[in-house]
Amino acid sequence: MHAIAAFEPLPIADHDSLRDVEVPDPTPGPLDVLIRVEAVSVNPVDVKKRSGGYGRGAVGDEPRILGYDGAGTIVGVGAEVEGLAVGDEVWWAGDAGRQGANADLQAVDHRIVSRKPESASFADAAALPLTALTAWEGMFDHLRISREDTATMLVVGGAGGVGSILTQLAKRLTALRIIATAGRPETEAWCLRMGADAVADHHDLVASVEKLAPAGVDSIFSSYTPGNIGHYAKLIKPFGGIVSIDGTDESLLPLFSKSASMHWEYMFARSRYGTWDIAEQGRILDEVAELVDRGDIVPTATEHIAAFSAAGLREAHRLVESQSMIGKVVVHR
Missing domain, CATH: 3.40.50.720 (NAD(P)-binding Rossmann-like Domain)
Incomplete structure (x- = not known):
């Protein structure tokens, strides 16, 4: 599959700071859903991980695929998945210890995934989970x-x-x-x-x-x-x-x-440590989705980049690093 990866800490102006790569499709575990990613947003955690601020983490020496906000469609489910099915349109924030959403496909623990708001596009939805x-x-x-x-x-x-x-x-x-x-x-x-x-x-x-x-x-x-x-x-x-x-x-x-x-407050604590209440994140996202669909919450995405590529994500990282962003930037297909 196509993915966008970071190989070493580099300034975002460097063309190699984020690169288009081909990597094997992820293999979902029994609790995972496999998601076709349609849109992602960039957060400060992406910038810090790309620049080496959080180390390489559990991924080891593999190319680091960032992306900790996503929206897409489920294309596969593990044997122990409950409440979600192939074809569901979902949103999630992911697990900082696993490969992220800047790829065609991502495997995510279904307990931290929720159906996205029906009224929101994939791009607007991707700006909200984290x-x-x-x-x-x-x-x-x-x-x-x-x-x-x-x-x-x-x-x-x-x-x-x-x-x-x-x-x-x-x-x-x-x-x-x-x-x-x-x-x-x-x-x-x-x-x-x-x-x-x-x-x-x-x-x-x-x-x-x-x-x-x-x-x-x-x-x-x-x-x-x-x-x-x-x-x-x-x-x-x-x-x-x-x-x-x-x-x-x-x-x-x-x-x-x-x-x-x-x-x-560290949003990844539940997924990182597999806490007993890890499914609380899926429940919270369910409630937020209802608020969006009722019109109680308005989208916070203010920058939309229609280029699901290294170039598009480099631009999104640049905007976040500028520290002048209002709301969120999203990258979508």
Whole structure:
């Protein structure tokens, strides 16, 4: 089959950073579905893995096939697959320890796969799984937010992929007040379109948020954590909670006097460790698909590249690396 692979860490401007290759079709296991991939999106995890930031992982010395958001059609099912069948149109975020979706075919554990929204194209669907799962797990698994919660949440990186869907989920499924951060007029407008109640200037984070929430915020969802712990310590209320999706190696001591809690959200944890509740990701995607089909969630894909090739994916990586993206970029057939 045709695939797009990374062989060694190279800058995205290098033609060999991502290459078109021919590789054997994947062999699905008993719990896997085999999917014909129609569209993928590119996330920061793709960029970090391509540039060597996460190592080669379980794939070893094979060419690394990236791609951790996908939409496509099931063409084969393992002996132990339940609830899905050949011909189903599905979406998924995959497993960082296996080969990814940047290929004609991908084998994926069926428990982390769901039928895609009927109302969404493959391209628009591919933009949502990883970010929706990250946002959902951060809010409901880590922060234990209830559907009746009226607290104030600060969303740092409100116009990014995760911020865009988190704001929508929070406004549809909870009573939270959402303050999103942005740094340009166009990103501020996007945050408000996603449903944010207010927008703070990330260039002057503390002063800007304090004007909007003088008593502080109850929780923080952080897409850009390094260098911000001190700021978060000033803004978080006592006993508040913070979720970081990018991690940081700086001291968390500034949070001590507030008795604040810090959570790391890693969407691949369930698939990486085969947790007892791994099927929760499929269930979450089912619920998000219903929200999309009801019109409660709008697509977050803002860039569509109709070139399922190394050239198309290099352009998508370039856009993500520019750190100026609003929403998500998708690559489709």
